[in-house]
Amino acid sequence: MLVYLDNAATTQVCPQAARAALEVMTEEFGNPSSRYAWGGRAAARLREDRQTVADALGCAPEELFFTSCGTEGDNWAVRGAVRYNRHKGKHIVTTAIEHSATLNACRRLEQEGYEVTYLEPDEGGHISVADLRAALRPDTVLLTCMLVNNEVGTILPVKEFGKLLRKKCPNALFHIDAVQGLARIPIKPRLWNADLLSVSGHKIGAPKGIGALYIRKGVHIAPLLYGGGQERGLRPGTEPLPNIAAFGTACRLRESCIEQNAARVSELADYLETQLAQRFPWAVQNGSPDLPYVRNYSFPGCKSEVLLRVLEMHEVYVSSGSACNKGRASHVLAAMKLPHERIDSALRISFSPSNTEADIDALLDAVAEGAQRLKRDET
Ligand code: PLP
Numbered sequence: 001m002l003v004y005l006d007n008a009a010t011t012q013v014c015p016q017a018a019r020a021a022l023e024v025m026t027e028e029f030g031n032p033s034s035r036y037a038w039g040g041r042a043a044a045r046l047r048e049d050r051q052t053v054a055d056a057l058g059c060a061p062e063e064l065f066f067t068s069c070g071t072e073g074d075n076w077a078v079r080g081a082v083r084y085n086r087h088k089g090k091h092i093v094t095t096a097i098e099h100s101a102t103l104n105a106c107r108r109l110e111q112e113g114y115e116v117t118y119l120e121p122d123e124g125g126h127i128s129v130a131d132l133r134a135a136l137r138p139d140t141v142l143l144t145c146m147l148v149n150n151e152v153g154t155i156l157p158v159k160e161f162g163k164l165l166r167k168k169c170p171n172a173l174f175h176i177d178a179v180q181g182l183a184r185i186p187i188k189p190r191l192w193n194a195d196l197l198s199v200s201g202h203k204i205g206a207p208k209g210i211g212a213l214y215i216r217k218g219v220h221i222a223p224l225l226y227g228g229g230q231e232r233g234l235r236p237g238t239e240p241l242p243n244i245a246a247f248g249t250a251c252r253l254r255e256s257c258i259e260q261n262a263a264r265v266s267e268l269a270d271y272l273e274t275q276l277a278q279r280f281p282w283a284v285q286n287g288s289p290d291l292p293y294v295r296n297y298s299f300p301g302c303k304s305e306v307l308l309r310v311l312e313m314h315e316v317y318v319s320s321g322s323a324c325n326k327g328r329a330s331h332v333l334a335a336m337k338l339p340h341e342r343i344d345s346a347l348r349i350s351f352s353p354s355n356t357e358a359d360i361d362a363l364l365d366a367v368a369e370g371a372q373r374l375k376r377d378e379t
Helices: 015-026 037-057 070-084 100-111 129-135 158-168 241-255 258-279 304-313 331-335 340-344 357-378
Strands: 064-067 091-095 115-119 140-146 173-177 196-200 211-215 294-298 346-350
Touching: 015 241, 037 064, 037 196, 037 211, 037 241, 064 070, 070 100, 070 140, 070 173, 070 196, 070 211, 091 100, 100 115, 100 140, 115 129, 129 158, 140 158, 158 173, 241 258, 258 294, 258 357, 294 340, 304 346, 304 357, 331 340, 340 346
Parallel strands: 091 115, 091 140, 140 173, 173 196
Antiparallel strands: 064 211, 196 211, 294 346
């Protein structure tokens, strides 16, 4: 039996989203730019799904631009914002716990002459408003940070960040990477004073290959591509309607039960915590998560790469950190200044509302076997 507890890496496509994609692929397959009625039907469907995703972000459909993934949205926001505003300054503020999509976009900009300040987290994985205040400068052109950390489940104080940025650097743009927040908590770019906000479909039950970037009305960034004028000319290319239909469907389903899902996932996180305390009192939690969806625990003495192999033999899937880090030591836990042994033995467990207590039992049985094996190998 497959036990999948790596839902921060990606999620199973929900049947309704898959059906919506199939219908658009095989029946309503027109090109929304075609002038005839068949194209008009596709355009109407596109409008409907854009409205649904826009509703999930509390924005106008004209403020929503479909992208191919969260990484694209993050890169476009960061590079597009600074390129458009290059005459205003060359200083960017971000955090040391961002996803590599943002971190590597910032690192590339450093090579191009920008200066980047990386705000450091505390031991719990939180970023402080006071640190942001100290980092902002008259030449700051962009603040880019995540809403929910994908490795330890902390929420960044985006509302306070947005308020402070408006006050201290009214000309700077504010980008939020909300990839791990969508459908888990209400997304409120207006309330947070965000100019740009990126999300991704495959984290919420839509297929891989679809995301969106919110660009606040009146905000200008450089286009991502040049082409046929789709997405208001900023991200042209024939719209991937099957993926968009699935994204709209997944958004509608998940948005309608944010609280219900959070309550269910909280039960799972609590169950994991009590079972861990009973069976592995020596395990330590990394970070102080604000959301139940992601948990990160270290099993000192058990290297995570060895544990992961044992878990895999039992078809139990979790990860040692971000899937994009491909097994490299977590930069998030390192930024939290955790000791090497803890970083080396960390497992990230990330839930979907359809996980069960039995999944957690299977995980912990496999961890117990892994820990025993490691002890045996040591003696
Ligand atoms: N930002 C965060 C916080 C993520 O967790 C991820 C994916 O793990 C991304 C961005 C990248 O999203 P995508 O996989 O859609 O490119």
